[in-house]
Amino acid sequence: MRELRKDPVLNRWVIVSTERSLRPSDFESFNPEQHGANGHVIDPFAEGNEHLTPPEIFAVRSPDSRPNGPGWQVRVIPNKFPALGIEGDLDPRGYGLYDRMNGVGAHEVIIETPRSEEHLPDFSLPHLVDILTTVRTRIEDLSRDLRFAYVLPFKNHGYAAGASLRHAHSQIIATPVVPARVLEELQAAQAHWNQKRRSIFVDILDQELLMQERIVFENEQTVAFCPYASSSPFEVHIYPRRMSPYLRTASTEDLRGLAEAIKTVVLRWQVALGDPAYNLLIRSAPNETLLSGIHRDYPYMEAFYLWHVEMFPRLARGAGFEWGTGFSINPTPPEEAAQYMRSIEVEVA
Amino acid sequence: MRELRKDPVLNRWVIVSTERSLRPSDFESFNPEQHGANGHVIDPFAEGNEHLTPPEIFAVRSPDSRPNGPGWQVRVIPNKFPALGIEGDLDPRGYGLYDRMNGVGAHEVIIETPRSEEHLPDFSLPHLVDILTTVRTRIEDLSRDLRFAYVLPFKNHGYAAGASLRHAHSQIIATPVVPARVLEELQAAQAHWNQKRRSIFVDILDQELLMQERIVFENEQTVAFCPYASSSPFEVHIYPRRMSPYLRTASTEDLRGLAEAIKTVVLRWQVALGDPAYNLLIRSAPNETLLSGIHRDYPYMEAFYLWHVEMFPRLARGAGFEWGTGFSINPTPPEEAAQYMRSIEVEVA
Numbered sequence: 001m002r003e004l005r006k007d008p009v010l011n012r013w014v015i016v017s018t019e020r021s022l023r024p025s026d027f028e029s030f031n032p033e034q035h036g037a038n039g040h041v042i043d044p045f046a047e048g049n050e051h052l053t054p055p056e057i058f059a060v061r062s063p064d065s066r067p068n069g070p071g072w073q074v075r076v077i078p079n080k081f082p083a084l085g086i087e088g089d090l091d092p093r094g095y096g097l098y099d100r101m102n103g104v105g106a107h108e109v110i111i112e113t114p115r116s117e118e119h120l121p122d123f124s125l126p127h128l129v130d131i132l133t134t135v136r137t138r139i140e141d142l143s144r145d146l147r148f149a150y151v152l153p154f155k156n157h158g159y160a161a162g163a164s165l166r167h168a169h170s171q172i173i174a175t176p177v178v179p180a181r182v183l184e185e186l187q188a189a190q191a192h193w194n195q196k197r198r199s200i201f202v203d204i205l206d207q208e209l210l211m212q213e214r215i216v217f218e219n220e221q222t223v224a225f226c227p228y229a230s231s232s233p234f235e236v237h238i239y240p241r242r243m244s245p246y247l248r249t250a251s252t253e254d255l256r257g258l259a260e261a262i263k264t265v266v267l268r269w270q271v272a273l274g275d276p277a278y279n280l281l282i283r284s285a286p287n288e289t290l291l292s293g294i295h296r297d298y299p300y301m302e303a304f305y306l307w308h309v310e311m312f313p314r315l316a317r318g319a320g321f322e323w324g325t326g327f328s329i330n331p332t333p334p335e336e337a338a339q340y341m342r343s344i345e346v347e348v349a
Numbered sequence: 350m351r352e353l354r355k356d357p358v359l360n361r362w363v364i365v366s367t368e369r370s371l372r373p374s375d376f377e378s379f380n381p382e383q384h385g386a387n388g389h390v391i392d393p394f395a396e397g398n399e400h401l402t403p404p405e406i407f408a409v410r411s412p413d414s415r416p417n418g419p420g421w422q423v424r425v426i427p428n429k430f431p432a433l434g435i436e437g438d439l440d441p442r443g444y445g446l447y448d449r450m451n452g453v454g455a456h457e458v459i460i461e462t463p464r465s466e467e468h469l470p471d472f473s474l475p476h477l478v479d480i481l482t483t484v485r486t487r488i489e490d491l492s493r494d495l496r497f498a499y500v501l502p503f504k505n506h507g508y509a510a511g512a513s514l515r516h517a518h519s520q521i522i523a524t525p526v527v528p529a530r531v532l533e534e535l536q537a538a539q540a541h542w543n544q545k546r547r548s549i550f551v552d553i554l555d556q557e558l559l560m561q562e563r564i565v566f567e568n569e570q571t572v573a574f575c576p577y578a579s580s581s582p583f584e585v586h587i588y589p590r591r592m593s594p595y596l597r598t599a600s601t602e603d604l605r606g607l608a609e610a611i612k613t614v615v616l617r618w619q620v621a622l623g624d625p626a627y628n629l630l631i632r633s634a635p636n637e638t639l640l641s642g643i644h645r646d647y648p649y650m651e652a653f654y655l656w657h658v659e660m661f662p663r664l665a666r667g668a669g670f671e672w673g674t675g676f677s678i679n680p681t682p683p684e685e686a687a688q689y690m691r692s693i694e695v696e697v698a
Contacts, residue, residue: 001682007578008549010530011537014578015678083670083678096556098577154669162668171670179674181359184529188360200357207445228447229356229363279669310673319511320503320628321432321520324659325528329364329432333350 002085002103004177012180017083017103045075045167047114053077057108058137060130073127074134075111082107083173090147090176090291106142106174110134110153111167119168120157120266125349128259131170133252135282138172140248148174149292150182151284158277160314170280178286178294186286186298186305193304201306204228205239214338217264221257224265226334226341232316233332234273234341236265238309245285245305260348262309267346269313276313283308351434351452353526361529366432366452394516396463402426406457407486409479422476423483424460431456432522439496439525439640455491455523459483459502460516468517469506469615474698477608480519482601484631487521489597497523498641499531500633507626509663519629527635527643535635535647535654542653550655553577554588563687566613570606573614575683575690581665582681583622583690585614587658594634594654609697611658616695618662625662632657 001018044052050068058076065071078086084105092101112131113123120128135153142151155170156162178186192200208214208225216236217224224238238261240254250258262280269276285305288295295301322328350367393401399417407425414420427435433454441450461480462472469477484502491500504519505511527535541549557563557574565585566573573587587610589603599607611629618625634654637644644650671677 003682005578007576007580008541008553009534009537011533012578012580012675014580015676016579016680016682017678018680018682095577096560097552098556150674152670152673154673156668162671173670175674175676179676180533181673181675184360184675185358188358192357203446204357207447211445227356228444229354229361230365231356231361231363279672281669281673283673319505320630321501321522322511323628324501324503324530324630324632325499325524326361326530326533327364327524327528329366331365331367333352333365333367 002083004101004103006099008097008099010180013175013177015083015103019081019085043116043167045111045165045169046116047072050075053111054080058134058141060134070114072114074113074130076134076138077109077111079107079109079171084175092291101176104147104176106145106148106151106172108138108172110138110170110172112170113168116167120263121270123263125256125259125263128263129252129256132255132259135170135172136248136250136255139246139284142172142174143248143287145174146289147176148287149178149289149294150175150286152179153282155280156277157279158275158314160277161279163277176289176291178292182283182286185283186294186301189304190298190300193300199243199304199306201239201304201308202243205241205306213335216268216338216341217261219257219260221254222261224261226338228334230312230330230332230334230337231328232312232314233330234269234276234315234337235310235312235334236341238262238265238311239306240308244307245302247282247284247307250307258309262311263348264346265311265341267348268341268344271344271346272340273313273315276315278311278313280309280311283310351432353450353452355448357446357448359529362524362526364432364452368430368434392465392516394460394514394518395465396421399424402460403429407483407490409483419463421463423462423479425483425487426458426460428456428458428520433524441640450525453496453525455494455497455500455521457487457521459487459519459521461519462517465516469612470619472612474605474608474612477612478601478605481604481608484519484521485597485599485604488595488633491521491523492597492636494523495638496525497636498527498638498643499524499635501528502631504627504629506628507624507663509626510628512626525638525640527641531632531635534632535643535650538653539647539649542649548592548653548655550588550653550657551592554590554655562684565617565687565690566610568606568609570603571610573610575687577683579661579679579681579683579686580677581661581663582679583618583625583664583686584659584661584683585690587611587614587660588655589657593656594651596631596633596656599656607658611660612697613695614660614690616697617690617693620693620695621689622662622664625664627660627662629658629660632659 003016047070059072060074061072090101151174153172189200214226284307352365396419408421409423410421433452439450500523502521538549563575633656
């Protein structure tokens with residue numbers, strides 16, 4: 001069973017997906033690590049173990065190598081236990097008062113490296129650009145599917161951030177509805193546009209550059225800063241300087257700048273916070289579909305939306321108050337976090 | 350420093366509060382347990398240790414006992430490390446593009462029992478009614494403060510739910526702005542009212558009673574059910590049968606019915622899930638204040654809002670996808686959770 005159900009009070013969709021876990025004891029995310037005869041952990045994402053994963057969708061690999069064999073640098077596979085299934089129609093239906101549709105979507109895994117013990121801070125900049133280029137390619141492809149209103153690439157690193165496997169990887173989920181969180185962004189950005197005919201994202205970037213209080217890192221393509229209302233300590237957003245609603249329009253040079261910014265932030269986090277668990281998200285504008293009706297509801301979206309990256313270390317446990325209100329309690333002012341992070345020297349190459 | 354800052358893209362307030370934690374190593378909630386000379390843990394919430402807490406605000410205590418001494422059953426104290434401070438004016442100001450105000454509010458702790466090792470399932474029903482009556486009293490009192498737009502009583506039980514102290518306790522936070530999560534509820538409920546002139550909450554209750562698929566427990570005063578779009582496994586909402594927007598209007602008989610429902614749910618969770626960490630929230634309608642303007646924005650609120658309780662075990666770690674979208678992935682259909690919970694026999698007295 002894979003179903004999307006709408007909370008009628010919060011207007012928010014929930015994925016009810018029994019494919020991922022069937023027993024109450026299984027609530028931790030499924031751990032795909034396999035154990036060999038001698039009890040050693042077998043890493044299904046390592047080079048040479050391609051037969052342990054579903055067939056690849058895309059890979060950056062050497063010209064003389066063959067799909068689903070060794071010789072790759074970045075590899076994309078379907079998630080073996082997807083939250084949403086790729087087959088079928090949405091078939092939106094009422095159920096009395098309630099709304100439901102089939103749990104249709106895409107759920108892919110980007111294996112970021114062929115090597116088991118290598119993580120983002122170890123990647124060379126060209127390798128990180130290969131990963132981001134792979135993300136861009138997958139977004140482009142998934143955005144062509146007329147069922148998918150939103151495509152979210154994200155990375156969970158470390159147990160506290162929800163990662164269930166140590167091998168460095170990211171995920172992409174494509175959903176048939178625009179998530180509530182994204183609609184909130186669009187509503188606020190549209191209200192700002194209606195009032196000022198300016199992009200709220202560009203206004204934020206301008207104010208951060210003017211004030212210089214919360215900037216963490218700048219290069220020619222991007223600006224990394226701790227947001228004024230950071231919901232968690234050491235949260236960092238990375239905005240491109242070149243206005244565009246979609247990551248898929250980013251040039252390789254843009255992605256090189258982004259790679260440098262991401263690696264700088266993670267390296268500085270390592271110095272400041274040890275090796276924190278963290279989440280990283282890439283936000284692009286949603287896609288027009290029959291269900292999303294996004295161009296009708298947000299006709300100026302392409303003028304005001306700015307694709308960007310959000311990154312936050314997972315340092316605190318969310319508790320009842322945060323859940324119950326949407327408020328966060330942040331014990332570290334972003335000005336202090338940014339100042340501390342600026343002071344850390346790191347080698348990015 | 351205690352400040353409220355508004356996220357301009359998500360229209361959501363964040364509490365930046367350095368009072369609670371100053372160093373990056375302190376991100377876990379402050380642990381108020383104290384250690385005695387022999388290394389034993391001293392429980393500041395236990396009877397006899399009243400001098401280790403701030404002076405009490407309210408207590409259910411025997412007539413011959415004295416404030417801040419032994420002889421109590423339930424005791425309310427200010428949180429020693431409050432997220433919001435009780436003194437001062439809000440002084441809302443702009444900061445360039447951004448919005449801020451002083452971090453003014455209330456943050457109280459309800460010590461639910463004088464005994465260190467007793468938890469909710471051990472409480473007698475009359476004792477649980479004493480706790481709920483105490484909550485009602487504190488809500489009434491805090492709602493009289495013209496600065497506070499919203500009062501949220503909540504309970505974090507267990508480490509994964511954010512509790513920092515083992516001794517059974519709840520908390521109440523009063524905030525000067527209406528939280529985003531609550532505004533979302535009001536907007537959806539108002540849209541329903543505008544279309545149907547009915548309360549969405551009452552419609553949900555009616556459909557659950559009609560279908561009988563997701564009911565966990567019923568008594569004369571309340572109905573406990575797993576919501577259709579449960580965002581987490583074994584989530585339970587408890588609605589009162591008697592329509593009212595405010596918990597403060599609940600009679601002692603209503604609270605007795607609520608106590609029975611809450612205890613039944615927690616006892617059944619224990620059988621189904623072990624001793625899960627969980628959060629419990631009591632939602633009432635927000636208060637009219639100069640800043641909230643709630644009566645102007647939601648003139649029919651008192652006709653459509655229904656106070657209720659939300660309870661969810663903390664079984665899964667939130668990951669990047671959930672954070673990035675507001676979507677939850679729930680591996681247990683609420684129908685199955687409710688059926689399982691209905692089948693569990695427990696002794697509630």
